[in-house]
Amino acid sequence: MSQTKRSEVKKERRSFLNTLLKTGLVAWVASVIYPVARFLIPPKMAKLNVSSIEVGLISDFPKSSSKIVRFGRKPIIVIRKESGDFKALEATCTHLDCNVQFKSETEQIWCACHNGLYDIEGKNISGPPPKPLAQFKVDIAREKIIVSQMDLS
Amino acid sequence: MKIYEWINERVDISSIKKIALKKRVPIFYGTIWYYLGGVSLFLFMIQVFTGILLVLYYQPGAETAYESVKFIISRVEFGWLIREVHSWSANLFILFVFFHMFTVFFAKAYRKPREMTWISGMILLLLSLGFGFSGYLLPWNELAYFATKVGSDIAGAIPIIGDFALRLLRSGDEVSGATLTRFYGIHTALLPGIFTVMLGLHLILVQVQGMSVPPEIEKIPEKERKSIPFFPDFALQDAMAWLIVLNIIALLAVFFPWELGPKADPLASAPAGIRPEWYFMFMFQTLKYIPAHVLFIEGELFGILLFSIGGFIWFMVPFLDKKAHEGIRTPFWTWFGILLIIYMIVFTAWGYLT
Numbered sequence: 001m002s003q004t005k006r007s008e009v010k011k012e013r014r015s016f017l018n019t020l021l022k023t024g025l026v027a028w029v030a031s032v033i034y035p036v037a038r039f040l041i042p043p044k045m046a047k048l049n050v051s052s053i054e055v056g057l058i059s060d061f062p063k064s065s066s067k068i069v070r071f072g073r074k075p076i077i078v079i080r081k082e083s084g085d086f087k088a089l090e091a092t093c094t095h096l097d098c099n100v101q102f103k104s105e106t107e108q109i110w111c112a113c114h115n116g117l118y119d120i121e122g123k124n125i126s127g128p129p130p131k132p133l134a135q136f137k138v139d140i141a142r143e144k145i146i147v148s149q150m151d152l153s
Numbered sequence: 154m155k156i157y158e159w160i161n162e163r164v165d166i167s168s169i170k171k172i173a174l175k176k177r178v179p180i181f182y183g184t185i186w187y188y189l190g191g192v193s194l195f196l197f198m199i200q201v202f203t204g205i206l207l208v209l210y211y212q213p214g215a216e217t218a219y220e221s222v223k224f225i226i227s228r229v230e231f232g233w234l235i236r237e238v239h240s241w242s243a244n245l246f247i248l249f250v251f252f253h254m255f256t257v258f259f260a261k262a263y264r265k266p267r268e269m270t271w272i273s274g275m276i277l278l279l280l281s282l283g284f285g286f287s288g289y290l291l292p293w294n295e296l297a298y299f300a301t302k303v304g305s306d307i308a309g310a311i312p313i314i315g316d317f318a319l320r321l322l323r324s325g326d327e328v329s330g331a332t333l334t335r336f337y338g339i340h341t342a343l344l345p346g347i348f349t350v351m352l353g354l355h356l357i358l359v360q361v362q363g364m365s366v367p368p369e370i371e372k373i374p375e376k377e378r379k380s381i382p383f384f385p386d387f388a389l390q391d392a393m394a395w396l397i398v399l400n401i402i403a404l405l406a407v408f409f410p411w412e413l414g415p416k417a418d419p420l421a422s423a424p425a426g427i428r429p430e431w432y433f434m435f436m437f438q439t440l441k442y443i444p445a446h447v448l449f450i451e452g453e454l455f456g457i458l459l460f461s462i463g464g465f466i467w468f469m470v471p472f473l474d475k476k477a478h479e480g481i482r483t484p485f486w487t488w489f490g491i492l493l494i495i496y497m498i499v500f501t502a503w504g505y506l507t
């Protein structure tokens with residue numbers, strides 16, 4: 001074998017080994033990072049499959065008042081309007097997740113964090129919120145107020 | 154001296170000593186700027202010291218965090234002092250890091266060969282903001298709870314990785330006790346570790362490369378420039394500055410205590426006056442006035458985009474301001490810095506006044 005040919009073979013061998021080593025390194029790094037990344041995200045909590053909750057008696061709600069209660073894991077706001085009717089909406093602002101509040105003077109829903117405003121039906125009317133608040137259904141049975149998931153039908 | 158010689162016989166540390174003794178500090182109108190980095194370093198040391206003390210009593214967890222901070226400030230002897238110093242020094246720390254950053258910016262100290270020093274400094278700034286953001290939640294009070302909800306929700310709006318980022322930060326879908334535990338780990342283990350390494354790199358670069366002077370001063374022939382040795386002359390002046398800062402902190406801690414406020418309640422409405430720490434205020438205020446939709450993208454996303462691009466440009470200044478390497482001041486970068494400061498001050502003030 002000539003001198004040049006031998007060094008050619010050597011070069012090829014070296015680049016082959018180099019590739020092997022690099023691939024091995026990448027595989028090794030990936031096999032460390034993957035479990036760590038998975039570890040960092042906590043396991044999904046069992047979904048609290050709540051379809052309806054009881055939030056109290058009509059007499060607990062004076063006209064023009066509101067209360068935030070837990071529905072499964074998320075807070076919702078139950079409002080009694082001036083007219084005496086009830087309304088239930090998701091309580092977390094669609095902008096950046098603050099809890100909203102009922103403004104009885106204007107019958108509007110206000111988010112203090114960035115001055116977002118919704119009307120009493122949950123529609124975003126001014127400020128940064130991009131979407132309306134999700135709706136919940138309110139039923140009254142024997143003086144009790146029952147809030148449930150909107151029928152998806 | 155005995156100890157020095159004992160060690161030097163075994164490992165050669167005389168070269169380190171030589172570097173340290175060789176370093177000189179230029180004397181000119183801007184010498185006072187050189188204190189700012191040192192003061193930031195001192196404030197970080199105070200944070201580590203008081204932070205470790207707080208760890209001894211603080212208990213993370215939705216049912217214990219607020220109560221344990223209350224316990225620290227009302228029952229533990231001098232607990233109020235330690236917490237006040239930690240809070241005040243945290244705020245001054247960020248303030249001085251900002252001062253330090255802007256003075257090196259206007260002195261064009263980032264020009265060759267100090268690009269890496271600027272980059273490591275920028276990483277230190279980001280880590281400091283991380284310290285502030287994670288520490289803010291730890292007392293588990295109302296203000297911090299909603300500020301963290303907002304802050305982490307912004308992370309959720311990042312395209313593609315948003316969902317992962319949000320769950321990574323919150324340790325779940327909601328801000329909860331799990332978030333608190335996570336922030337505690339970030340605040341007391343992760344960030345101090347990374348910060349210390351970065352700080353070491355930053356300081357080694359500063360020691361090895363020596364102090365830079367602005368282009369105008371550099372043009373004066375070396376012989377005509379005044380300077381003093383770093384050891385011991387400037388180091389003693391540094392110590393003096395540190396002592397003054399320590400006294401200021403003590404006064405602030407005693408006369409202007411930080412309110413703890415009411416405990417966080419996930420079922421309460423966010424009260425008016427929800428605000429992040431003051432150094433996030435200009436971003437918060439900007440977000441407030443970005444409409445729900447800008448062109449075809451959501452306002453939130455638009456804000457993130459804006460700040461990412463701005464932050465990236467600031468990060469890369471040493472590579473963008475090419476004229477600086479030749480010692481030339483370009484009006485563009487001067488105005489960039491000035492306008493940035495004006496924007497930050499105006500929006501911060503506006504945020505507090507409305």
Ligand code: HEM
Pocket residue numbers: 197200201203204205207208211222236239240242243244246247281284285288289290291292340341345411
């Ligand atoms: C090794 C370093 C550190 C440790 C071990 C540590 C530890 C702690 C602990 C245990 C708390 C909860 C007690 C409390 O809220 O008073 C806390 C709060 C806090 N930390 Fe740190 N910390 C460190 C560094 C820093 C740094 C560098 C900053 C700079 C921005 C910082 C900013 C804060 C803030 C703003 C709070 C909230 C204070 C309050 O309102 O009570 N910490 N830290």
Ligand code: FES
Pocket residue numbers: 093094095096097098111112113114115116127128129303
């Ligand atoms: S979170 Fe409600 S307006 Fe921003």
